[in-house]
Amino acid sequence: MLCAILPVSESGFYKWKRNRKKVKAWQKLLAQMHEILDEDEENKNYGVRRMQIALEQRGIKRSLSTVRRVMIRGNLLHEDRRSPDGLTKAEKKAMRPQNIIKQDFSAQAPLRKLLTDITQILCKDGKLYVPPLLDCYNGEIISLAMDTNMKKEL
Template sequence: MTAKSLFDAVGIPHSTYHYQPDAMNGPDRHAWLLPLVEEAFGNGEKRYGCKRVHLELKGMGMTVSAKRVMRLMAKHGMVPLRKSAKRYGSCKGGPAKAPADLVNRDFHAERPNMPWVTDLTEFSIPAGKAYLPPIIDCHDGLPVAWTIGTSPNAALANGMLSDACSTLGEDEKPVIHSDRGCHYRRAE
């Protein structure tokens, strides 16, 4: 088998094959950028990640790809000293074992109050973050109850559940389906 037949089988031009070794062994066309990236990284006391270094370069009037900055930093071992803070995650360990999925992904109901679905939604607003856990009736898709607060705590979920349960008759016992996150698995 010849090299030409391989190029034809793979579908690449013969010139591309010969270009790659020359390009890899040739001078780095982004060598001018490395001192600027190192300077921006050093200005941040080695705490800036690639996004912040890219913003620093942009502030200097440099037009360069964020991915190029990320590759240069990774190639030359420029790693921030401290990792950034973790974002909020609703499941940080399970307070209780997750219950079985009784709804089995069938979210249609023949009558009201059977079943209900819920989840905790996070919104970014100018004042910070707001959390909204509504209960939706699968019969008509309308909210049964909801609460809103600035902290995704048990009181928020429990208040919504109490409000929803207060709308029920004595013989109504709906199944409540959630993502089985820790807010809905507390003993309360």
């Protein structure tokens, strides 16, 4: 009588009734993923590849696409925090810097050849910029500064 009211076939209803209490394979896999994530606070950052490796260490072999699909269903994937942009925007008018080093990172004496570059580190409070000053003679970092902005003083 219920099948006549609802647009469901009788065989479809009984198939649903028979299988509704069975735990699906992806639900078991999701439960195992939650166990892995609950083991340690740092595990909350696991992406698809690291989760697949952790599952394999427990003897559970699943493809990367299966792990991704289950993680999406279980809302375990985070947005990618890395921005595709670099530190600076390139302008067409800007001149390329002259290549003085020419891939020769060796020096005959200390303080003859110094290198620097600005590294951007994403923190909870915002961005942190770190420009170390490196001596090519022995690879020693001579100077290190940190700031929350990229001004010339840095």
